[in-house]
Amino acid sequence: MNEENYPFFNLAIDRRSIQKAIKIFIIFFTFVLLLTASWIALTEFKDVSLIFLFSVLLAFLLDPPVGRLESRGLSRTNATFIVFLVILLIIAGGIYLLFPILSHQIKSIQAQLQGDFIKQRITLVIQGFQDKFTFLQGSDLTGKMSSVLATIQENLLNFALGLFSALSNLVIIPFITFFLLKDGPRLKKGIIARTPNRYFEMMLNLLYKTELQLGGYIRGQLLDAFWVGLLSVFALKIIGVDYYFFIGAIAGLANMIPYLGPVVGAVPAIMVSLMQTTSFSPILWIVIAFAVIQLIDNVVISPLVVAKSVDIHPLVIIIVIFIGEQLLGVLGMLIAVPVTGILKVLVKETIWSFKNYRLL
């Protein structure tokens, strides 16, 4: 058989190709192993993983002020301590100022959830609907809405319980964050010192680039959520929606879920407004307010604070939101996109490093 006529048989499988194939297999195997370990960590050790994740996010957020204080001649420990003290004062001040509003709103929500007030309001709202849209008459909308309400109440209770357990971690998270901030540079130096010579420069580059991009992305996401939340609180207060503080805060947090976020923010506002007034006119104002806030977010806030380097495809966003919901419920939906952003940066920079440092 003449090999020249059969190029398929003419493949020269030399030692280098085999070595390269082995390298690719090891990298792929390590990647799968890491992914499996992360999956197990998120599902089996959910609480610990979440505590660590939140601590890392907070450490990224607080790193710039600590760095700024360091540039003024303070040691890393003192700078971290001062930043923590300032944040503690801000939180304490915020609680002191907002506590009356918060406790009033919590009591009011509790009272309304326990009594028949909501059911009566639903009946009134549905009657209003049926009067306006005659084709709805005759259908059992009240019954359907009551069952939907029961589901919402149940989910709200679960969410509140989840929040309560998250709040109990409030002591552990600042503790870990403090040490991550204070010893971050030393921790990084320790990792680099233990890296084998062949991968040392690559690891240095990888750590720097991921830290730079992740820092910008995480700070951007949180700042964006803060501004959208603040704008929503003001808008709802002006429109006169009850529990404006809670709904605004939810809208801010939900803004971290692309596409669904604005809806998640607007729907509770519309529902509360309907229960509150049984009139449809504030709905228009709520929709306009949320549309304007989205416009401000997309045109002003997002371009200023959110890093462009972590663009995620819309389809991927939808898929990860569903995965997040399956894994961790509402919390999973909230953190799905930031976690995907983190993974994207890590994978992108790892591939870049492997290619440029000739490991692939």
Place this chain on the structure above:
Amino acid sequence: MNFIWSNIFRDKKDAEDNTLELLRKVPIFAELKKRELSEFQRISHSRSYEKSETIFWEGEPGVGMYIIQSGRVQITQKCDEHSTGNILAELKNGDFFGELALLDDSPRSACAIAAEPTKVIGIFRPDLLSLFDRKPHLAISVLFKLADMIGNRLKATNQELKKLQEKLNTGKTS
């Protein structure tokens, strides 16, 4: 007990002093005060290499510079996993290399290979940028010195180029 502690701390202090002395030998750090120099000492990394071990490869993105603490390093071109390539220079204690990588991550123009068991101190761009962010006044003196060094090299290269051009021109006319 105190003896043990004092020995542990003395070892650490000796190592720090050695690094400071070594850093002072590098022109870009030569004019810094001891306190300023210790900032660079804090961001430096100590690395040890076996004989024939590659410190960095030609074509890989540069991350920073190395100063030889002990041993010898060969700077070579056209090197790969099987051969050391053409030796351009051999560096010894106190010599430094790879300093251009402090400015950007463009590919390394040569390989650096340990000619014998070698210890080096590395200063790298990510740490340097972070230090300059925290202490901008350090950036002025260090970058000024680096620019000065590169400027001098450029002048020397221009002189060489001029000489070669003259040689070429005399060759053409004769």
